[in-house]
Amino acid sequence: MLVLKEEGAEVVKDVELPYPSFEMYRTIQRPEAAFSHMQEGWLSKKADLYTRRTREHLLAGQKIPAVDYLRAQYERRLFSSAVRSVLQRVDVLFLPTIPVPAIPIAQMDQEIRIEGVEVNATVSLLSLTMPFNLVGLPACSFPGGFTSNNLPVGLQVVGKAFEEATVLRIAHAYQQLTDWHRREIS
Template identity: 40%
Template sequence: IMVSEAYAFHEPNLKSRPQDFGEIVRARFRIGGLLSAGDYLQAQRCRQWSKREFAEALRKVDFFVTPTMTQPAAAFEGYDPIATIKGRSFTAPFNVTGLPAISVPCGFTQAGLPVGLQIAGRPFDEPGVIQAAYTYQQHARWYEQRPPAI
């Protein structure tokens, strides 16, 4: 949904001034231009289904707590922006449903790269999500930690 809408909005500038966009952004937007109207409508149907499912689940719990990403952060050396586009993220369900979510630090990988914890909540409960993140931060205090030298 997002890449289709982004491509539609930025298409004139992508064609006339592609150099004004970074490589990663250009690649993501161009993927949106490859999707059909049918793809877009199917994604919108999935969005509505997801919103209903999350609303049902959030009747039983206050928050969802997940890792932020499905894999550790990539190092700059050897970074592949296209692989990032194809990769999965635990942020996607909350982006597509519009549920408020926040990521806070929760540690480091063995390689010294940061790891995030995501807290997502009910529609329009940004204050509750921020309070949950604040409470976690006050107890875990990961924000005070610095990664080992890489």
């Protein structure tokens, strides 16, 4: 972000963003995913190609009551309005893609420790992108550096509705000013 500031970008810190419940996300995402996989016949015809966890999530999505789904959609509309209100005060949001450095794929189903608190790895890794998926805003994730342990760090830029070009221009500008995307992990 500092490289963009050096190029003239105005940086506004401490922007207060609302945060949706992960339960709301699941209540919307799982039935929608289940419906898509059922409609295409994938789940019934190719169940063995899914991981156990994905299969369980899709089957759970089939059992979410319509009233819960509709309540979550209502909450989503309220959340969307709050996020769009924040974006009236800034051009874009610039934040990490995930709240921790990359973790081994084998740890995805486990608990991990973030700032002394045990959290589900998958929930944690989705926590900074999921809000913008719910709202349907354009976002782009790109390499933003490495930790002292040489683990990649991702950044994301999130824009206003229908401003995909702005998001891509900023991501491109960042990559023109840095070389993180060209470095190999050793």
